[in-house]
Amino acid sequence: MFFSIEPGGDVPIYEQIVRQVKLAVADGVLVGGQMVPSVRQLASELAINPNTIARAYQQLQTDLVLEPLRGRGMIVRRDSVSRCTKARNSLVGDAVRRVLVDALSGGMTPEDLRELFEAELRRQAELAGPNGSTK
Amino acid sequence: MFFSIEPGGDVPIYEQIVRQVKLAVADGVLVGGQMVPSVRQLASELAINPNTIARAYQQLQTDLVLEPLRGRGMIVRRDSVSRCTKARNSLVGDAVRRVLVDALSGGMTPEDLRELFEAELRRQAELAGPNGSTK
DNA sequence: GGTCGTGTACTGGTGTCATGGTACACGGGT
DNA sequence: ACCCGTGTACCATGACACCAGTACACGACC
Missing domain, CATH: 1.10.287 (Helix Hairpins)
Structure with missing residues (x-):
């Protein structure tokens, strides 16, 4: 429902996730405080290894876009x-x-x-x- | 004198060569029949391994832009x-x-x-x- | 014929990407 | 208290691209 990924492209999968999340936030499709799909859920949706999603989320976390809630998931930072x-x-x-x-x-x-x-x-x-x- | 290369960029060096040659031909800076710098000469100019230049020239050859003259060098195809x-x-x-x-x-x-x-x-x-x- | 320069082929090292598997720490729900 | 789902960490593997080094084959030129 969320993202469209093309594997084998010139841009890595994890970077496609990062970019699409950032663009969605900029567009207002993702709002502050909203939860993003869990690593495993999005991984199964896109038929991708959970590790790859985790890498994208980690990048988004260091870019101060996502915020982890231990045990619950990750939310979009309100100031992002x-x-x-x-x-x-x-x-x-x-x-x-x-x-x-x-x-x-x-x-x-x-x-x-x-x-x-x-x-x-x-x-x-x-x-x-x-x-x-x-x- | 010819090209400007930035190593470590997101585009491979050999592809930068390929693109710049094609753009130069399209612009008219390189004309049909003109010789391009030899593999080793361009390699030493750009401080690049000759093999990388050779790969670019090979790509340009399969793209029907350059034509090899054994023992002399490579020239720009007149119909390119x-x-x-x-x-x-x-x-x-x-x-x-x-x-x-x-x-x-x-x-x-x-x-x-x-x-x-x-x-x-x-x-x-x-x-x-x-x-x-x-x- | 020999030397030079040309393009070319082979080999290997290095880094990135994606995957798989396993284990851990934390918090919410029942 | 107990399970479950969450993110996280680590290691290993395979595939692939990029690039460097070296050696080879061919033709021009003297």
């Missing part, structure tokens, strides 16, 4: 929203920067880039459906 | 320009798509993205200097 939006901004910012460097050094013009950008934006918008965000 | 521009387009297209997916699922609005995009575009433009391409 700003951190996650910040992380999201730097994430997409760096990605955009890398894309621009490659595209410009490859001879693409700013006009080409704007066109491609808008085209992909429309594509994603209509792929998400005519409605807005599904909250 | 269209292939490289195509590769560049799909490269930046995929990257833009991935960025958009992450950004939208993280709650960013299309307006946020346009703003960020234009900001980074201006940043890159002025970072490259007031003049245009340096051909």
Whole structure:
């Protein structure tokens, strides 16, 4: 119900979990105080070894996004929203920067880039459906 | 003189070589028939093992960008320009798509993205200097 | 023909990732 | 008090990518 994982991709599984959790918090899908699925439960849902999930949660804990409650589970820290939006901004910012460097050094013009950008934006918008965000 | 490599990055060295060669061909910095630096020469320039360069050149050879001349070196295939521009387009297209997916699922609005995009575009433009391409 | 430089193949070391298994400490529920 | 579920820790294993070192085969050039 929660995440979509593609194993064998160029990004490790545990990092996919980390990123999706952070993005969900930034988006407001995960709110402060809310509990995240347990290590074993999410592991069985995604057909992944619990150790891999644990590694992702541990990373999220050191990033001050999750907080452990011994014996109960892990909850989203109430002050993690700003951190996650910040992380999201730097994430997409760096990605955009890398894309621009490659595209410009490859001879693409700013006009080409704007066109491609808008085209992909429309594509994603209509792929998400005519409605807005599904909250 | 040719390439800039950052070891320890998330992208392998040999792939950085491959991409930069393709982008240079797409941009017209490398023309068909032109020779590329030899494996050992480029390796000593970048302080990299020759085998890594060889792997990149081999990849470029299977991608029909370079052509080996036994005993002399490797040259850029004359029909590789269209292939490289195509590769560049799909490269930046995929990257833009991935960025958009992450950004939208993280709650960013299309307006946020346009703003960020234009900001980074201006940043890159002025970072490259007031003049245009340096051909 | 010999030397040089070219690309290429083979081998090995190293690090990361994912998995599996086991065990432990803690707290909530009955 | 007792079990159960929780996160956590540790070790070992297999697979895979990256990279370095070395040696080889081929062709140009003198």
